Amino acid sequence: MEAALTWFQERLLGQGIELTDLQLRQFEDYHRILVEWNEKMNLTGITEKAAVYEKHFYDSLSLAFFTDLNLVRNLADIGSGAGFPSIPLKICFPHLQITIVDSLNKRIQFLQHLCEELKLDHVSCLHGRAEDIARSMEHRDAYDLVTARAVARLAVLNEFCLPFVRKGGHFASMKGADPKEEAVEAAKSLKELRGKIVNIYDMKLPFEQSDRHVVWIQKLDSTPKKYPRKAGTPLKSPLI
Numbered sequence: 001m002e003a004a005l006t007w008f009q010e011r012l013l014g015q016g017i018e019l020t021d022l023q024l025r026q027f028e029d030y031h032r033i034l035v036e037w038n039e040k041m042n043l044t045g046i047t048e049k050a051a052v053y054e055k056h057f058y059d060s061l062s063l064a065f066f067t068d069l070n071l072v073r074n075l076a077d078i079g080s081g082a083g084f085p086s087i088p089l090k091i092c093f094p095h096l097q098i099t100i101v102d103s104l105n106k107r108i109q110f111l112q113h114l115c116e117e118l119k120l121d122h123v124s125c126l127h128g129r130a131e132d133i134a135r136s137m138e139h140r141d142a143y144d145l146v147t148a149r150a151v152a153r154l155a156v157l158n159e160f161c162l163p164f165v166r167k168g169g170h171f172a173s174m175k176g177a178d179p180k181e182e183a184v185e186a187a188k189s190l191k192e193l194r195g196k197i198v199n200i201y202d203m204k205l206p207f208e209q210s211d212r213h214v215v216w217i218q219k220l221d222s223t224p225k226k227y228p229r230k231a232g233t234p235l236k237s238p239l240i
């Protein structure tokens, strides 16, 4: 077996995630399709196999090190790009009902194709801005877990993501650099949107050794009526 696959499989096993042959094949196909489509459109700057497994697949799956995803029924991934973190999570936890939101239609088309090729069911890929989609009753206060990796600063992300979370559910904001400063900046948006930081988890990527953080936020109550504000408003005037 290739080195990229061996360490991936062993590290995940160490975290209690045992990959089947089918799941290993799905990750191989994911990498192949990502590289093919990346030649036609900008999906990622990382294409070398070992790097994709470490910086995209393993990093995405790190969410499962901090929580029991078997207890999560539905997950919304905001600004998913090329499918991170939700597609690696779906491969490993096939029971998850996934909703992906991205404002770039090309990326949504890629993800629809990817899900067909990998035969992933119960993945709904929506083209649009999170602030608009969270307005619909179908998505508002509806998800056990909402994720966002490398999309915006926490104060802005709270406005994008917390309206999707059900009361008692969680928002996991995946960050590279230490988010403590962002967490202070996000205090007002958290209060307004009924969120509370319950933990900040950290880990290092196994080979590159760069830092990763997950800000784990609980939704204490339903979204107040005035949120989400109109698309475009949060970025110009975040709740800082």
Ligand SMILES: C[S@@+](CC[C@H](N)C(=O)[O-])C[C@H]1O[C@@H](n2cnc3c(N)ncnc32)[C@H](O)[C@@H]1O
Pocket (backbone or CB within 6 Å): 078, 079, 080, 081, 082, 083, 084, 085, 101, 102, 103, 104, 107, 128, 129, 130, 131, 148, 149, 150, 151, 160
């Ligand atoms: C830097 S990429 C990160 C992609 C992926 N989460 C990852 O970790 O590789 C940010 C993505 O967020 C999307 N995005 C930015 N603002 C958004 C919004 N308001 N609603 C939905 N998607 C948004 C962009 O189109 C882009 O695909």
